Amino acid sequence: MKIPSLLMLASLCSCAIEEPAFESVRKEGNFEVRKYAVIPVVSAPMQDMGKRDDSFRTLFRYISGANEDKSKIAMTSPVFMENGAAADKAGRMSFMIPAKVSEKGAPAPTAEDVAISEIGGGTFAVLRFKGWKDDAKREDATGNLAKLISEAALKPIGKPFYAFYDPPWTPEALRRNEVWQRVEP
Numbered sequence: 001m002k003i004p005s006l007l008m009l010a011s012l013c014s015c016a017i018e019e020p021a022f023e024s025v026r027k028e029g030n031f032e033v034r035k036y037a038v039i040p041v042v043s044a045p046m047q048d049m050g051k052r053d054d055s056f057r058t059l060f061r062y063i064s065g066a067n068e069d070k071s072k073i074a075m076t077s078p079v080f081m082e083n084g085a086a087a088d089k090a091g092r093m094s095f096m097i098p099a100k101v102s103e104k105g106a107p108a109p110t111a112e113d114v115a116i117s118e119i120g121g122g123t124f125a126v127l128r129f130k131g132w133k134d135d136a137k138r139e140d141a142t143g144n145l146a147k148l149i150s151e152a153a154l155k156p157i158g159k160p161f162y163a164f165y166d167p168p169w170t171p172e173a174l175r176r177n178e179v180w181q182r183v184e185p
Contacts, residue, residue, distance in 0.1 A: 017077045018098050019165070030128040031148045033183070039119040040102040041094035042109065046081065055093040062114050063095065067107035074098050078163035078178070080119065094119070123185045125149045125156070126163075126178050138162065141179045154183040 046055040063073040131137030165176040
């Protein structure tokens, strides 16, 4: 019997994980304009993206039963991350709440610093990129997305944030990372 390759295992793992549904409005290479409905999320404060902190573990504890119902909640993808508005303000990490859980009402977190909220529905310009660990690559992707938004005559709203789709063991070259920017429809 052949042992499946790491690539096959990684693709099997990510196929079973729920992602937010969207309508593609425009696609050109790694750039896409998408329409999303409201995305319910559970969020925790996060230091800047280049530093390791406990935000992922905090959210993982929530989906593992650290909630008022003590219920286990399926992992979803992507993990959303956004930097704080200023150097002294913490950013935020969020997990999407699965549709079935959201429909009946997500259980309240038991940890003080965890909150149920949402990413408002709307139109987003999205750019796929490589290099999630590298600040410079994230900044390049953000700059490239801003340029593509301008060239497409779209108007950005608010600040960009990141979506990371793959588990940590996925090799860097195979990872699906995106920078999202809300735009006027």
